[in-house]
Amino acid sequence: xxxxxxxxxxxxxxxxxxxxxxxxxxxxxxxxxxxxxxxxxxxxxxxxxxxxxxxxxxxxxxxxxxxxxxxxxxxxxxxxxxxxxxxxxxxxxxxxxxxxxxxxxxxxxxxxxxxxxxxxxxxxxxxxxxxxxxxxxxxxxxxxxxxxxxxxxxxxxxxxxxxxxxxxxxxxxxxxxxxxxxxxxxxxxxxxxxxxxxxxxxxxxxxxxxxxxxxxxxxxxxxxxxxxxxxxxxxxxxxxxxxxxxxxxxxxxxxxxxx
Amino acid sequence: xxxxxxxxxxxxxxxxxxxxxxxxxxxxxxxxxxxxxxxxxxxxxxxxxxxxxxxxxxxxxxxxxxxxxxxxxxxxxxxxxxxxxxxxxxxxxxxxxxxxxxxxxxxxxxxxxxxxxxxxxxxxxxxxxxxxxxxxxxxxxxxxxxxxxxxxxxxxxxxxxxxxxxxxxxxxxxxxxxxxxxxxxxxxxxxxxxxxxxxxxxxxxxxxxxxxxxxxxxxxxxxxxxxxxxxxxxxxxxxxxxxxxxxxxxxxxxxxxxxxxxxxxxxxxxxxxxxxxxxxxxxxxxxxxxxxxxxxxxxxxxxxxxxxxxxxxxxxxxxxxxxxxxxxxxxxxxxxxxxxxxxxxxxxxxxxxxxxxxxxxxxxxxxxxxxxxxxxxxxxxxxxxxxxxxxxxxxxxxxxxxxxxxxxxxxxxxxxxxxxxxxxxxxxxxxxxxxxxxxxxxxxxxxxxxxxxxxxxxxxxxxxxxxxxxxxxxxxxxxxxxxxxxxxxxxxxxxxxxxxxxxxxxxxxxxxxxxxxxxxxxxxxxxxxxxxxxxxxxxxxxxxxxxxxxxxxxxxxxxxxxxxxxxxxxxxxxxxxxxxxxxxxxxxxxxxxxxxxxxxxxxxxxxxxxxxxxxxxxxxxxxxxxxxxxxxxxxxxxxxxxxxxxxxxxxxxxxxxxxxxxxxxxxxxxxxxxxxxxxxxxxxxxxxxxxxxxxxxxxxxxxxxxxxxxxxxxxxxxxxxxxxxxxxxxxxxxxx
Numbered sequence: 001x002x003x004x005x006x007x008x009x010x011x012x013x014x015x016x017x018x019x020x021x022x023x024x025x026x027x028x029x030x031x032x033x034x035x036x037x038x039x040x041x042x043x044x045x046x047x048x049x050x051x052x053x054x055x056x057x058x059x060x061x062x063x064x065x066x067x068x069x070x071x072x073x074x075x076x077x078x079x080x081x082x083x084x085x086x087x088x089x090x091x092x093x094x095x096x097x098x099x100x101x102x103x104x105x106x107x108x109x110x111x112x113x114x115x116x117x118x119x120x121x122x123x124x125x126x127x128x129x130x131x132x133x134x135x136x137x138x139x140x141x142x143x144x145x146x147x148x149x150x151x152x153x154x155x156x157x158x159x160x161x162x163x164x165x166x167x168x169x170x171x172x173x174x175x176x177x178x179x180x181x182x183x184x185x186x187x188x189x190x191x192x193x194x195x196x197x198x199x200x201x202x203x204x205x206x207x208x209x210x211x212x213x214x215x216x217x218x219x220x221x222x223x224x225x226x227x228x229x230x231x232x233x234x235x236x237x238x239x240x241x242x243x244x245x246x247x248x249x250x251x252x253x254x255x256x257x258x259x
Numbered sequence: 260x261x262x263x264x265x266x267x268x269x270x271x272x273x274x275x276x277x278x279x280x281x282x283x284x285x286x287x288x289x290x291x292x293x294x295x296x297x298x299x300x301x302x303x304x305x306x307x308x309x310x311x312x313x314x315x316x317x318x319x320x321x322x323x324x325x326x327x328x329x330x331x332x333x334x335x336x337x338x339x340x341x342x343x344x345x346x347x348x349x350x351x352x353x354x355x356x357x358x359x360x361x362x363x364x365x366x367x368x369x370x371x372x373x374x375x376x377x378x379x380x381x382x383x384x385x386x387x388x389x390x391x392x393x394x395x396x397x398x399x400x401x402x403x404x405x406x407x408x409x410x411x412x413x414x415x416x417x418x419x420x421x422x423x424x425x426x427x428x429x430x431x432x433x434x435x436x437x438x439x440x441x442x443x444x445x446x447x448x449x450x451x452x453x454x455x456x457x458x459x460x461x462x463x464x465x466x467x468x469x470x471x472x473x474x475x476x477x478x479x480x481x482x483x484x485x486x487x488x489x490x491x492x493x494x495x496x497x498x499x500x501x502x503x504x505x506x507x508x509x510x511x512x513x514x515x516x517x518x519x520x521x522x523x524x525x526x527x528x529x530x531x532x533x534x535x536x537x538x539x540x541x542x543x544x545x546x547x548x549x550x551x552x553x554x555x556x557x558x559x560x561x562x563x564x565x566x567x568x569x570x571x572x573x574x575x576x577x578x579x580x581x582x583x584x585x586x587x588x589x590x591x592x593x594x595x596x597x598x599x600x601x602x603x604x605x606x607x608x609x610x611x612x613x614x615x616x617x618x619x620x621x622x623x624x625x626x627x628x629x630x631x632x633x634x635x636x637x638x639x640x641x642x643x644x645x646x647x648x649x650x651x652x653x654x655x656x657x658x659x660x661x662x663x664x665x666x667x668x669x670x671x672x673x674x675x676x677x678x679x680x681x682x683x684x685x686x687x688x689x690x691x692x693x694x695x696x697x698x699x700x701x702x703x704x705x706x707x708x709x710x711x712x713x714x715x716x717x718x719x720x721x722x723x724x725x726x727x728x729x730x731x732x733x734x735x736x737x738x739x740x741x742x743x744x745x746x747x748x749x750x751x752x753x754x755x756x757x758x759x760x761x762x763x764x765x766x767x768x769x770x771x772x773x774x775x776x777x778x779x780x781x782x783x784x785x786x787x788x789x790x791x792x793x794x795x796x797x798x799x800x801x802x803x804x805x806x807x808x809x810x811x812x813x814x815x816x817x818x819x820x821x822x823x824x825x826x827x828x829x830x831x832x833x834x835x836x837x838x839x840x841x842x843x844x845x846x847x848x849x850x851x852x853x854x855x856x857x858x859x860x861x862x863x864x865x866x867x868x869x870x871x872x873x874x875x876x877x878x879x880x881x882x883x884x885x886x887x888x889x890x891x892x893x894x895x896x897x898x899x900x901x902x903x904x905x906x907x908x909x910x911x912x913x914x915x916x917x918x919x920x921x922x923x924x925x926x927x928x929x930x931x932x933x934x935x936x937x938x939x940x941x942x943x944x945x946x947x948x949x950x951x952x953x954x955x956x957x958x959x960x961x962x963x964x965x966x967x968x969x970x971x972x973x974x975x976x977x978x979x980x981x982x983x984x985x986x987x988x989x990x991x992x993x994x995x
Contacts, residue, residue, distance in 0.1 A: 011846025014876050014885050020892070022848065056755065056843070073763060074848055080895065081888040251879060 002064045004098030007040050007090070009070065015251065017112040017133060019083025022074060024067065026099070027059050029091040030118050032151040033139065035178045037213035039222055041090030050219040058220075064098055068105035075109050084110025084132070093119035096127060103130045117157040117164075124160045125167065134171035135205075136161060139182055141190035149181060158194070165198040174205045177234040177250075183209075189240040196244040204241050204248035209234045260544045263320050264493050268545060271500050272923065279316045279328045285309055288337050298344065299676035299693060301335040302456070303397035306679045307404035309333075309455040315415040317424065323444050323494050324412060324424060325451050327502040332457045335675075348673035351621055353459070353507060355675055356694060358515060358607040358623065360462030361683035362616025364469035366449055367442055370434040375402045377688045384691070391691030397678035398688055405452050405679075406433055412448075439488060442473040443495045449683065451502065456679045459507045460515030460608035463499075463550055464615040467520045467534040474534050485537065492541040499549040512548050512933020515608025521564065522555030522584050525599045531564060539567045539579070546574055548925055548932045553606050554579040555587075558895040565887035572886060572903045573877045577927020580610070580867060581901040583894045587612055590863030590899070594795055596700060610799050610865030610900055611704050616685035619697050620792065621672065622704035622864060625665040626803045627781075628816040629713035629774055630832055632657035637720050637823050638739070641732035647725045654717070655777040658707075661816070662781040662794065665705055670789035701792035704864040707778045708803035709832030711760040712839045714774055715824035718767035719757035735823060742821045742828045754825035754841070761838030763849040768856050779861035797864025798857070798899075804834040805945060831945060835902065837869040840948060847872075847889055855896040867902035868893065874907045902927065911935065911947045 005027040013023040028044035029036075036042075040049060046059030071085050078084050085106065092099055093115055103111055113127060114135040128134055138161070139154075140146040146154040164171055173195050177183040188206075195201055211231070214224030241248035260268070270276070285308045291301045309329060316326035336344060351357070369377070378395045385391035413428035430437060431445035446463075453461040477483035483491075499516055506514040520538055524530040542552050554568050568579050584602075591601035591612060600614045607613045611622030636654030643649065674695035681687035681694040723730040730749060738746035758767040775798070782794035802811070808831050810818040820828040824839065833839040836854045844850055847870050854868045876882055886903070893901045904927045914921035918936035926935045926946050935943060 009845045011848040012876070012885070012889065013846075014879055014882055018881075020848070020885055020888050022846070055751075073852070077848055077852075077892055077896070081885075081892060 002098050002101040003061050004064065004067070004095045004102070005044050005046065005059050005061050006067065007038075007058045007060070011074075013086065016086040016088065016114065017084070017135070019110075020078060020081035021083040021086050021112070022071065022078065023086040023088050023114075024071070024092075024102075026087060026089040026092040026095050028094040029089055029116070030094065030152055031091065031116055033176075034149045035176065035181070035209070035213050035226065035228075037210045037216070038090070039217055039220055039224075044094070047220060049216065064101035064105060068102050071102075071109060072105075072107045075107050078109055084112060086112040086114055086135075088114035091116050091118060093123050093127060096120070096123035099127055100130065103127070117160040118152055119156075119160060121156070121160060121163060125163060128164060128167050128169050131169055134164060134169055135174050136164060136171050137174050137176065138191050138195070139176060141187055141194060145181075145187075161195070161198070165200050168200065170200055170202045172203045172205055173201060174207055176207045177209050177236060178228060179209055179230070179232040179234050180228045183235040183237070185235070185237060185240065188235075188237055192240040192244050192246060196246060201246070204246050206236050206238070206248060206250045208236060208250060260493055261490065264490060264497065264544075267318075267320065267494065268497050268547065271497055272547070276316070276318075276326050276501050279314065279326055280330050281314070281328055283312070283329065284331055285312045285329060285333050287333055287335070291335070292337075292340075297393060298335065299394055299397045299678055300400075302676050303400040303404075303678045305333065305335060306401040306452065306456045310404040310408040310452065313408060313455075315412050317412070317416055317419060317421060321494075322424070322440070322491065323447055323498050324416075324428075325448050325498070327451060327455065327505060329455070330505050332455065345673060347671075349669055349671055350673055350675075351624070351669070355457040355459065356619075356677045356680055357458055358460040358462075358611070358613075359618055359620070359680075360464045360605050360607065360613050360615040361449075361453070361680065362685045363446060363449075363464050363466075363683075365616060365685060366432075366683050367445060367469060367473070368435055370432060370436075370445075371402045371406055371449070371682070372433040373435070374682050374688060375399060378402070378682070381688050381691045388691065394676070394678060394681070394693045395688065395691055397676075398682050401452075401456075401679035402682055405448065408452075409433070409448060436473055439470065439474040439477045439483060440491055442470055443491055446470075447495065447498055453680060453683075454502065454506055456677075458677065458680055462605060462607055462613065462615070463516060463518040464605045465519045465522070465530075465603065466550075467532060467538055468524070468530055471532050471534045474537075475532075478533070485533070489537050489541055489544075492537055493545050496541055496545045496550060497547065500547045503549055512928065512937070513608075514549065516549045516551060517553055517606050517608060518550035519553045519555065519605040520579070521560070522582075522604075523557075523588075523602050525602050527602060531561065535564065536567060539564075539571055542576075542578075543567075543571050543574060546576060546923075546925070548576070548934060551932060552579040553582060555582050555584050556890065556894050557584045558891065560891065560894065562884070562887055562891070565890050566883050569883045569886035569890065572872075572890075573874075573883065573905055575874065575905040576925045577902070577904050577932040580606070581890055581893060581903070582606070582612075582865075583897070583899055583901075585894065586859045586897055586899045587863065587865075590860045593860045594702065594793065594863050600699070606865065609801070610867055611795075611797060612863065612865050614700055616683075617699040619674075619684075619694060619790075620700050620702045620704060620795070621669065622702075622795070622797075623799075623801075624669045624703045624705060626706040626708040626800070626807070626816065627658055627661040627665065627778060628803070628807045628819070629658070629707055629710045629778075630716065630807065630819050630822055631817050632661060633713040633716050633774070634819045634822055637716065638736065641720075641724070641736050644732065647721055650717070650720065651773070654774075655780075658774070658777045659781040659784075662705060662778070662785060664815070666703065666785050666788060666794055669703060672789065697790055701788070701790040702795050703788045703790075703792060704795045704797055705782060706797045706799045706801070706803065706864065706866055707775060707862070708800045709807055709834070710771060710774055710798060711833035711837060711842075712804075712822065712824060712826065713832075714760045714767055714771035715757070715833075715839050715842070716822045716826075717770045717774075718759070719753045719823045719825065721770070722757050722766070723753065739821045739823065743825070750825045750827075752825075753823065757824065759824070759838060759842040759844075760833070761842055761844040761850050761853050763852040768853050771853070772856050772858070775857050775862055779858070783861070795864040796862050798836050798862055798866030799864070800832075800834040800866070804832040805941075808832050831948070835867050835869045848892070851893055851896050851898055855898050857899075859897075859899040862899070865900050867900035868898050869902045870904070872903060872905045874905050874910075877905065908947060911943070915940075915943055915947070 008025040040058040217224035236250040382395045416424035436442035636650040640650035743750040924935040
């Protein structure tokens, strides 16, 4: 029996892909993006969090059968409404074996992988091939800045992006806009340049900065320390993408910035 | 809306029309005593004197007139005489007939002169029956009073050079309207006189059905185009907000001006027409608390219609409320309604289904406290060391006893005569019998309140005490007795480890289903309600979810202290069909799947699945379509009624701090919508609390400042959050 750790299952997650979707948030992530708004996704182990509704444990161990069972009970509703299941996190690929076991048990449900791309190349390929759509987050093209703000090299991420382009699964590149950090003209131009000739790319989403990003940190005994001005409007510049012929849109979301 | 209508809307919001109100009291008691009038004649005299006392108000730009100038509806009897005529009898709420819906189709078709002719014919037919003659004379007195009022309006209009209005008011409400405009004016006046006669929660029924022939004729002949028609519609909706502060209700806004759209016709064919869409658009334009829009849907309802409705949902007014024809109609048929009548259903003030013109149902005689029944079963069962079946048996007996108690109270119900309302109903004049003697349908509605909390308590006991032996009965009893003081660990386990309603979990959902089965069984076996009708069980809560938890004057149901689901004394119960407050659910799909397990054919009194959506749901292109899909899913899964609310908890908090900035903020309270800043603080608080658990966001991204333990209120620091009112909702003047 394959067991995984999830920190939430949310239905009707309208920003997580087409149609009516249910999103599974898997716990654990190799990145530590300074702007992440889901800090309970950092570590794999369950944690106690203080929320407006009281204290609760975030993180629940679940077998693949159990999770697939919950999702399959909604299969009909999701299919009837042009939707499906989105696996997000954390970084879902940190639990690759579990994810494979869950996806293989789904009964005809559209599967979307929402990933940072920071994963083992083999795991990445194996799971993407089981998916119908991928949301691939790209944050910073400059290696040093990437290391500084996420704690990891972007080399493996870019390698997985190149790999993704050859797998035949459609994908959207999503860029979280953090004022003065990721939304610089230089970074956006570099991203546009990097993805302009990739095959399989179906769109680019720029995600507006989530000004409530720090909300969950105190509840986890953590501190949110933005080094940028949170009140500053983001530079939601589509020009670098339009210039290279890419179809890009800005989404004013709160949910998916800072993976 | 054009400038004229925008100005009119703002003027009504500002209360400019209240300048015409006169603080005089129409005292009819002396003349009634002098003439020794019977009750029915007094009722007619009241309508007549109220109409006579009205001063004509015609705003310079108004195209649909009538503004009430006499705020107070006087008494029919002196206090001592009133005590004498009602001695030993049960009155419903405030007394007068309320919470039903007139046969507006018939009223428009016949006109009041047509009704007068019907009354005259009946008077000859029943000449030998003094009671009938007296009733019919009373009815005629009211008709003449309304016609005289219309005539005064017409004459004044003529004097002021408003020949357009004068022509309309010389024709309606006496005769069948010749145009959509006349039909709206007719409805406005006839409806307003109901309230002036002391009736309340006066429904507007299936507006797009009975109004459509008039609009259709205008559109086809080219007398009116769609924008002109929508302007008239918007003005009509604005007029419904004029006098509504005078209407009785628990709070401002609780006035029952419900209006139904969509659904099948009496012959079963689809009744959706252009007016269905136009009315939704007008409600969106006007964005005021009245009328309260209801929409009938089926799994096959056109997505365009659902998307338009979703836009209204997005506006955050708390309506439309959705009803599923495929579930409601068979439920009504099972409860003795003729199929054609069942297809013609509307809603009473909030949720309860009513047949316009034919229903003298008293749709809300009270509630069964499901938590009280379950609590009793748990305490007694654990004390006796009995098994879980004994707990259930005791709870079922208690439900049955509560049903009997509330129904027995109404067995000898006294409905006061209502000659004017009788004019507007099907067959009263023709039979020579006042409405208060009953109509085709004379059932009573009872609500099973706080059902999810009750099922959660049962599930906690079953799981923790009986199935897993993890908690002893004695320990739980002591914990309940001490309101979990010193038992915080147990309380937390009951809250987090026991299954809760709303997650599509069969273990606990089956207990919810069981509770409603017992409730339905108790109602079905009660028999005649004393008026030749039966009991209709429902699933609404109104304020019961607060009152049953904290006590309230006039509630006979026992207040329940701490409960086995981990809820402490005083914390609110679940409302309508919604998970208990504080229960984490995955989202609306599981919630709908949970409540789709109920057998609504046995629970046909209404009471919605209630889902609060965070307004961030609407930030995305495509959100409207997704919400429309959610509404369709509600119907496809076979739920009965859906209330879908949209709000932003930070907006509510800001409105509490700065009411002056949010004068037009509208919220759904229970079966009705009101202006948030006009609600009493305790109502504001429980609405804020409800929205803290709004669905659609992973976790509310705000910082916790303070959680008060006993009050179960959550204080939220909105610092660093997004602007309180999303731009797209704002009008240029900053309102929305």
